[in-house]
Amino acid sequence: MTSYKEFAHIYDALMTDIPYDKYVEKVISNVENVKGKSLLDIGCGTGVLSAKFAEQGFLVQAVDLSEEMLAIAADRFQKQGISIPLFHVSMTDLDGFEEIDVAVLSIDSLNYLEEEAQVLQTLHGIHESLAAGGQLFFDVHSVYKMDVLFLDGPFTYEDEDVAYIWHTEPGEYPHSVYHDLTFFMKNKIGSYDRFEESHFQRSYDVKEYLSFLQQAGFSEIKVTADWANESPEENSERIFFHAIK
Known part of the structure; x- marks a missing residue:
């Protein structure tokens, strides 16, 4: 989980x-x-x-x-x-x-x-x-979101303080998706720290x-x-x- x-x-x-x-x-x-x-x-x-x-x-x-x-x-x-x-x-x-x-x-x-x-x-x-x-x-x-919309990536987001690249791929179960996120957070000195997380969802x-x-x-x-x-x-x-x- x-x-x-x-x-x-x-x-x-x-x-x-x-x-x-x-x-x-x-x-x-x-x-x-x-x-x-x-x-x-x-x-x-x-x-x-x-x-x-x-x-x-x-x-x-x-x-x-x-x-x-x-x-x-x-x-x-x-x-x-x-x-x-x-x-x-x-x-x-x-x-x-x-x-x-x-x-x-x-x-x-x-x-x-x-x-x-x-x-x-x-x-x-x-x-x-x-x-x-x-x-x-x-x-x-919905299964439509899992099977169609989520797989229409990659997705990106950017503002002054944070940016991310969000890749998705089908999971091994029906209507499941792996979300692989690489994101950049602005720190106190004005540069950006990079983090990565992988999330799994199933519907x-x-x-x-x-x-x-x-x-x-x-x-x-x-x-x-x-x-x-x-x-x-x-x-x-x-x-x-x-x-x-």
């Missing part, structure tokens, strides 16, 4: 196209009386969504596998005056969380699991952590995710795509799932 390291320090700068407020709206539009309800942010990253959910009145706990991401999240919460417990935990090992009202697994975090068994283990763990009637929200890359088609959720015990499953309340289409890029325990 991939864990962000140096890439954690430029993650926010490269994720400015993610409409986090729309993600929050997706959740609060389906949860009544959010104030005081518990929310577990799984794969919380740098804590952007955790902070936004806390601002809405949720009692947030957050977990991530990357210590670098958690350190950035902790700094964010301190600066914003927000108290959110952080846990260095894999999404496949959620023992100890109980009676959670809402679980969120956002921004394709689930795609970082290599094995189907890990996806099932994660969904089972979330189901066990939720209270009766608890709700799960997560999103994944499944909608029917497979529905089967995984049902096997984990979830019901009342809704599926939408691309930040809209519309059904997925062949060229949809991001698939959203909402399921109830």
